[in-house]
Amino acid sequence: MTPAWRRYVRPQDFVWLLFFSALAIFGPERAPVVLISLVALGVVHALEPHIGSIAALVLELALCYPIIYPGGISSSYFIVLVLPVISASTNFGLLGAALSALAACAVYLSMILLLPFRNQYLPGEERPEVVLRALFFLVVGFLTAQLAQASRNEARKSQAAAEKLAEANRHLEEAEAQVRRTDRLAALGQLTAGLAHELRNPLGTMKTSAELLARKVSSDNEIAREMAEYIQQEVDRINSLITRFLDFARPRNLRLEKTDLHAMLDHAIKLFDREKSGAAASVTVFKNYSPDVPPVRVEAELMAHVITNLLSNAAQASAPGAVVTVKTRLANTADGHMAEIAVIDRGSGIDPKQLESIFNPFFTTKAEGVGLGLAIVSKIVDEHGGQINVESTVGEGTVFRVYLPVAE
Numbered sequence: 001m002t003p004a005w006r007r008y009v010r011p012q013d014f015v016w017l018l019f020f021s022a023l024a025i026f027g028p029e030r031a032p033v034v035l036i037s038l039v040a041l042g043v044v045h046a047l048e049p050h051i052g053s054i055a056a057l058v059l060e061l062a063l064c065y066p067i068i069y070p071g072g073i074s075s076s077y078f079i080v081l082v083l084p085v086i087s088a089s090t091n092f093g094l095l096g097a098a099l100s101a102l103a104a105c106a107v108y109l110s111m112i113l114l115l116p117f118r119n120q121y122l123p124g125e126e127r128p129e130v131v132l133r134a135l136f137f138l139v140v141g142f143l144t145a146q147l148a149q150a151s152r153n154e155a156r157k158s159q160a161a162a163e164k165l166a167e168a169n170r171h172l173e174e175a176e177a178q179v180r181r182t183d184r185l186a187a188l189g190q191l192t193a194g195l196a197h198e199l200r201n202p203l204g205t206m207k208t209s210a211e212l213l214a215r216k217v218s219s220d221n222e223i224a225r226e227m228a229e230y231i232q233q234e235v236d237r238i239n240s241l242i243t244r245f246l247d248f249a250r251p252r253n254l255r256l257e258k259t260d261l262h263a264m265l266d267h268a269i270k271l272f273d274r275e276k277s278g279a280a281a282s283v284t285v286f287k288n289y290s291p292d293v294p295p296v297r298v299e300a301e302l303m304a305h306v307i308t309n310l311l312s313n314a315a316q317a318s319a320p321g322a323v324v325t326v327k328t329r330l331a332n333t334a335d336g337h338m339a340e341i342a343v344i345d346r347g348s349g350i351d352p353k354q355l356e357s358i359f360n361p362f363f364t365t366k367a368e369g370v371g372l373g374l375a376i377v378s379k380i381v382d383e384h385g386g387q388i389n390v391e392s393t394v395g396e397g398t399v400f401r402v403y404l405p406v407a408e
């Protein structure tokens with residue numbers, strides 16, 4: 001955990017504090033104004049993040065003047081002018097370096113005006129020293145700006161690399177989840193297919209026996225006739241359930257055709273409107289189609305089944321009279337450009353703990369559900385070379401996104 005003092009004091013401020021302390025202790029001038037100005041200069045530099053770089057630069061240049069003033073053009077304290085030059089070069093780039101270096105030169109060279117009026121010139125042996133000091137500010141500003149720019153470039157490259165790595169990790173996690181889901185579906189599909197075929201033979205025998213029993217039982221034996229009818233009804237219900245199992249397990253020979261996505265969605269929405277009942281009957285479907293979505297290669301009837309299933313789930317999760325949105329767009333995914341279909345509701349949402357399991361066979365949150373609807377949907381989308389994922393917030397709603405390869 002970062003200590004509280006780190007929010008106000010930077011590590012480099014200690015270096016500058018050591019520098020100003022050395023100037024105060026070993027410097028040639030011990031005048032109070034010099035010592036006070038040195039302390040103020042250190043404080044201003046430490047407060048730079050809080051008062052702003054421009055204000056700190058102006059104050060630093062102003063404080064450098066009384067520090068250099070007692071020694072004039074020959075003052076050993078000329079070195080303090082490096083501080084505003086470095087600050088400006090770091091914060092404002094090459095232009096800031098040039099302007100701050102020129103300002104430092106101006107402050108330093110203004111000390112020539114303090115020479116005695118009658119001797120207002122520099123001795124010949126001091127002129128090279130003055131020129132070298134002025135050039136020193138320019139070189140320091142230029143090199144600092146170059147180093148700061150290189151540091152910023154490296155920081156940008158590191159940030160870009162980190163973002164790419166995070167994106168790659170996200171895609172990898174999605175791919176791993178897809179592979180796990182596919183493996184589970186394949187294993188359960190094989191198990192379901194074998195079990196369903198084994199169950200159908202005894203169920204056929206049970207139904208035939210119940211029908212014979214109903215015909216042979218005398219008309220006055222109401223209990224026996226009623227039991228025979230119950231047996232037939234339950235056998236029919238189990239047969240229907242087995243048919244759904246086989247729909248999930250049976251490998252399909254897809255008849256992929258170039259299909260207009262929006263026409264397929266309109267057909268699916270009409271099927272949903274015709275079949276909806278109960279609380280879902282008052283739900284309205286709103287279309288938000290993007291005109292730039294190209295055709296897709298799908299088996300239209302199967303994909304319409306996917307959409308009606310998603311619409312049915314969205315309607316059941318929504319309040320009466322709610323709106324379910326079907327939205328399309330051309331999405332840029334890890335597998336290239338794909339057509340995205342989003343089914344959006346503002347219903348009860350899904351518990352985050354259940355999101356990983358909702359595409360698993362036999363997982364359901366409905367009291368009378370079997371848990372094969374979304375498993376079949378996921379299998380159909382996978383067989384088309386597409387992807388399906390879900391985003392949900394409890395109490396706010398759910399978005400199912402189906403990605404389909406576009407037709408060449």
